[in-house]
Amino acid sequence: MTTYPMSDEDRAIQQRARTFVDEKLIPWEQHAEANGGEIPADDRATHGRMAKELGLFAMNMPTELGGTGMTMLQQVLVSEQIGRVTNALGWCVHTPPAWAPAVVSDHQMETWIKPTISGEIHECYAITEEGAGSDVDAIAATARRDGDDYVLDGVKMHVTSYNHASYCFFQGKIVGGPSEGAHAMFFVDKDTPGVREVRSPAYSHTYPDSHALVAFEDVRVPAANLIGEEGDGLAFTYEWFRYERLMIAARCCGAAERLIEEATAFAKGRVQFGQPIFSFQAIQHMLADSLTELWAARLMTYRLAENIDAGVDVKLQHAQCSMAKLYASEMANRVADRAVQIFGGRGYMRENVAERFYREVRVDRIWEGTSEVQRNIIADQLGKRGVQPLVG
Numbered sequence: 001m002t003t004y005p006m007s008d009e010d011r012a013i014q015q016r017a018r019t020f021v022d023e024k025l026i027p028w029e030q031h032a033e034a035n036g037g038e039i040p041a042d043d044r045a046t047h048g049r050m051a052k053e054l055g056l057f058a059m060n061m062p063t064e065l066g067g068t069g070m071t072m073l074q075q076v077l078v079s080e081q082i083g084r085v086t087n088a089l090g091w092c093v094h095t096p097p098a099w100a101p102a103v104v105s106d107h108q109m110e111t112w113i114k115p116t117i118s119g120e121i122h123e124c125y126a127i128t129e130e131g132a133g134s135d136v137d138a139i140a141a142t143a144r145r146d147g148d149d150y151v152l153d154g155v156k157m158h159v160t161s162y163n164h165a166s167y168c169f170f171q172g173k174i175v176g177g178p179s180e181g182a183h184a185m186f187f188v189d190k191d192t193p194g195v196r197e198v199r200s201p202a203y204s205h206t207y208p209d210s211h212a213l214v215a216f217e218d219v220r221v222p223a224a225n226l227i228g229e230e231g232d233g234l235a236f237t238y239e240w241f242r243y244e245r246l247m248i249a250a251r252c253c254g255a256a257e258r259l260i261e262e263a264t265a266f267a268k269g270r271v272q273f274g275q276p277i278f279s280f281q282a283i284q285h286m287l288a289d290s291l292t293e294l295w296a297a298r299l300m301t302y303r304l305a306e307n308i309d310a311g312v313d314v315k316l317q318h319a320q321c322s323m324a325k326l327y328a329s330e331m332a333n334r335v336a337d338r339a340v341q342i343f344g345g346r347g348y349m350r351e352n353v354a355e356r357f358y359r360e361v362r363v364d365r366i367w368e369g370t371s372e373v374q375r376n377i378i379a380d381q382l383g384k385r386g387v388q389p390l391v392g
C-alpha cells in the first residue's frame with residue numbers, strides 16, 4: 001500500500017478495490033484472453049454484483065442518485081487498482097457520465113441516468129467520425145429540428161461498448177435556425193429506427209466490448225432528448241475528456257505497478273548463467289527506471305485528484321489532466337515494453353501479463369486525446385498562464 005498521506009477511509013477503499021481485483025478479477029485474465037475477452041456470463045454477473053456490494057460501482061455519482069459519492073482521490077485510488085487487471089475485467093466497476101447529473105432534465109434523469117447508475121442500462125459515446133478524430137469540431141454529423149423532434153444523421157467510429165449499450169450519446173452539429181453549426185448532444189436509444197451497426201472491427205486488445213462503426217440515418221428523436229441547449233455539446237465532451245484523462249492516468253499507474261511487481265518476481269526467480277537475472281545490472285536498471293517513473297506519475301495523479309477535490313480553476317484542471325494522462329500513459333508504455341524484455345520469450349506469449357499490457361496500454365496514448373493533443377493543450381496553457389500556476 002502507498003505511503004501517500006490519506007485518510008483511513010481512503011486507505012480502506014483502496015484496499016477493498018485491491019483485494020477485489022487480486023482475488024476475483026485477475027484469476028480470469030488468461031481465460032478471457034483465450035476466449036475473445038469473454039468469461040462465463042454467470043461469473044461476469046457475479047463481478048458486477050460484487051462491484052456494487054463493495055461500493056465501487058458508480059463511485060463518481062452522488063449518493064442521492066444511488067452512487068457512492070467518492071471524492072476524486074478515492075476514485076483515483078479505485079481506478080488505479082482497476083488498472084492492475086487486463087482484458088477490461090475491471091470494467092465491472094463502471095463510472096456513468098460524471099458530467100450528466102448537473103445538466104440533464106428530470107425526464108432524462110429518470111429515463112437514462114438513474115438506470116445507468118443502478119446498472120440496469122449502459123451508455124456509449126458516439127462522437128468520433130472518419131473525418132473527425134483529434135479535431136472534434138470537424139464532425140459532419142447533423143441534427144435538424146423538425147417540429148417537436150430532431151432528425152439526426154452521421155456515421156460514428158470507435159463507439160466503445162456499443163455491443164453492451166442500450167443508448168448512445170450522439171454529438172452532431174445543428175442545421176438551420178439561430179444555432180446553425182453549433183454542437184449538440186442527444187440521448188439516442190439504440191433501438192431507434194435508423195441506428196445501425198455498420199461493422200465491429202477487431203482491435204489490438206482482447207476485450208469483450210466492441211468499438212463499432214455506427215450509422216445514424218434519418219434518426220428521429222423527440223426534442224426532449226437534447227441535452228442542455230443547442231451549442232452545449234462540446235462542453236459536455238470536454239468535461240468527459242477531463243474525467244477520463246485523469247482515470248486513464250490512474251489506471252496506467254496500476255498497470256505499471258502490476259508489471260513492475262510481476263517482472264521483479266520473475267527476475268528474482270529466473271536463473272541464467274548460474275544466477276538470477278535480477279543480479280544483472282541491465283535488468284536492475286530497467287526496473288529502477290520503471291519504479292522511479294511510476295512514483296512520479298502516481299504523485300502527479302494523486303495530487304491532481306486532490307486539486308480537483310479542492311475545486312481549482314477548471315482551465316488549470318484541464319491542463320493538469322492532460323499532463324497526468326500524457327505522462328502516466330507514456331510511462332506505462334515504457335514500463336510494459338521493459339517488462340516484455342525482462343520476461344524474454346515468455347513476455348511475447350499471450351498468457352503472459354506483460355504481453356497483454358504491452359498491447360492494452362498502447363491505446364492510452366491515443367484515446368481521449370492523443371499524446372500530441374495533450375502536448376498541444378499543455379503548451380497552450382503554458383503560453384497563457386506561465387509555469388507557476390500549472391506546476392506550483
Ligand SMILES: Cc1cc2nc3c(=O)[nH]c(=O)nc-3n(C[C@H](O)[C@H](O)[C@H](O)COP(=O)(O)OP(=O)(O)OC[C@H]3O[C@@H](n4cnc5c(N)ncnc54)[C@H](O)[C@@H]3O)c2cc1C
Nearest residue numbers: 125126127128133134158159160211366367368369370372
Ligand atoms: C479503442 C478505441 C476506443 C475509442 N472509443 C471511442 C468512443 O467510445 N467514442 C468516441 O467518440 N471515440 C472513441 N475513440 C476515438 C478516439 O478518441 C480517437 O481515436 C482519438 O481522439 C484520435 O483521433 P483519430 O484516431 O482520428 O486520430 P487523428 O486525429 O487522425 O490523428 C492521427 C495522428 O495525427 C496526430 N495529430 C492530429 N492532430 C494533431 C495536431 N494538431 N498536432 C499534432 N499532431 C496531431 C495525432 O496525434 C495522431 O498521431 C476510440 C478510439 C480507440 C482507438
